[in-house]
Amino acid sequence: ALALKLMTYEPTGAVVASPTFGLPEAIGGTRNWDYRYTWVRDSAFTFYALMRIGLTEEAKSYMEFMYKRCQDLNEDGSLNIMYSIDGDKELPEIELNHLEGYRGSRPVRIGNSAHNHIQLDIYGELLDAIYLYNKYGNPVSYDMWCIVSRLTNYVVNNWRRVDMGIWEIRGKQQHFTFSKIMCWVAVDRGLRLSEKRMFPCPDRNKWLETRNEIYEEVMTRAWNPELRMFSQSYESPSVLDSSLLIMPLVFFISPTDPRFLDTMNRILRSPGKGGLTANNFVYRYNTLVVEDGIGGQEGSFSMCTFWLIEALTRAGRFDKDKLGRAEVIFEKMIGFVNHLGLYSEEIAQSGEFLGNFPQAFTHIAFISGKSDRVQPGSCSE
Numbered sequence: 001a002l003a004l005k006l007m008t009y010e011p012t013g014a015v016v017a018s019p020t021f022g023l024p025e026a027i028g029g030t031r032n033w034d035y036r037y038t039w040v041r042d043s044a045f046t047f048y049a050l051m052r053i054g055l056t057e058e059a060k061s062y063m064e065f066m067y068k069r070c071q072d073l074n075e076d077g078s079l080n081i082m083y084s085i086d087g088d089k090e091l092p093e094i095e096l097n098h099l100e101g102y103r104g105s106r107p108v109r110i111g112n113s114a115h116n117h118i119q120l121d122i123y124g125e126l127l128d129a130i131y132l133y134n135k136y137g138n139p140v141s142y143d144m145w146c147i148v149s150r151l152t153n154y155v156v157n158n159w160r161r162v163d164m165g166i167w168e169i170r171g172k173q174q175h176f177t178f179s180k181i182m183c184w185v186a187v188d189r190g191l192r193l194s195e196k197r198m199f200p201c202p203d204r205n206k207w208l209e210t211r212n213e214i215y216e217e218v219m220t221r222a223w224n225p226e227l228r229m230f231s232q233s234y235e236s237p238s239v240l241d242s243s244l245l246i247m248p249l250v251f252f253i254s255p256t257d258p259r260f261l262d263t264m265n266r267i268l269r270s271p272g273k274g275g276l277t278a279n280n281f282v283y284r285y286n287t288l289v290v291e292d293g294i295g296g297q298e299g300s301f302s303m304c305t306f307w308l309i310e311a312l313t314r315a316g317r318f319d320k321d322k323l324g325r326a327e328v329i330f331e332k333m334i335g336f337v338n339h340l341g342l343y344s345e346e347i348a349q350s351g352e353f354l355g356n357f358p359q360a361f362t363h364i365a366f367i368s369g370k371s372d373r374v375q376p377g378s379c380s381e
Contacts, residue, residue: 001053001367003342003358004046009085013061014038015046016085018345018356024105025298025346025355032101034110035356037091039082040066041166042361044125049364051136063133066126070147077154081119082112091115117164118173123155124182128250131189134197145199152190153203156210159183166243167284171293175234177222178243184214185250228262232285241285242267242276242304245311255314264311280329281347282308299346299354305333306365313369330369
């Protein structure tokens with residue numbers, strides 16, 4: 001909790017993904033990024049964690065920061081995926097070739113070229129945060145509702161587009177399943193907010209139709225009936241991605257739905273058997289088979305490990321074996337926190353921290369996973 005508070009820039013309310021840059025995802029590797037910015041995705045999840053642990057003032061400040069960003073939309077009605085702590089949009093990426101990098105990990109980059117990416121999932125995270133703020137924080141204003149309506153209509157008109165996805169690939173744009181799910185979340189939360197507050201919603205029928213259409217498309221185009229799993233993208237039907245553990249956490253699907261359970265069980269397999277879990281550490285995807293335009297290797301992704309814990313916990317309400325597995329993985333992750341109670345972005349099989357440190361995403365997922373262990377399914381719809 002303190003780590004998240006310290007990653008909040010008090011003058012504006014912005015929340016950085018991490019206070020560091022250039023710390024590698026593999027020692028000597030090329031996956032070295034600058035995380036000293038506020039991503040809409042990361043900070044929206046941070047907002048939810050702040051609300052859960054009672055840091056309401058910080059949550060309110062973040063909402064004010066995003067309100068200002070939403071008053072300065074791009075010409076096409078879109079948001080940028082990330083901003084500086086002062087709200088700047090232009091964050092050019094520069095390689096500092098005169099620096100050796102941490103333990104020879106080059107290049108060292110400042111800035112981040114992902115700032116001009118198309119990542120459609122950000123609208124789902126943001127509108128979910130606004131919905132929860134209305135429910136557990138302060139009732140949103142009519143002006144905020146107008147922003148919600150505008151962003152929801154943007155999603156309705158653009159959800160069919162390809163994008164770069166949650167992992168910010170630097171290769172070919174695709175129809176990423178995670179992005180489609182979060183587009184569904186965006187429209188769903190817009191509908192729910194209009195109903196709860198009785199806000200005017202002239203496009204309600206179109207929103208309902210779109211929400212249904214997205215759901216049906218994910219269930220048909222993202223589902224691989226032969227492998228019994230949801231795929232990373234429509235274009236890669238055999239590629240597994242642990243970001244899809246989010247599905248029951250945002251109430252897209254039941255944690256006990258056979259399709260989700262089959263997907264989760266496949267993620268639980270070792271990489272050698274087509275899975276993404278090694279020694280209870282979860283990887284984002286298999287970098288040996290995915291052309292992400294970056295190259296190199298990486299460690300296990302701690303946020304995804306905590307998402308697995310949360311998904312297992314929710315499924316464990318009806319299956320004690322899954323609840324037991326969640327306990328085992330959680331206790332192992334507790335053992336890898338450092339002496340200050342902090343986590344990095346990734347963890348190597350040796351237990352060494354990798355990636356930028358500390359990372360907000362990891363601590364957010366830890367708080368959510370821990371809360372669900374106390375009261376499974378405590379995240380309210």
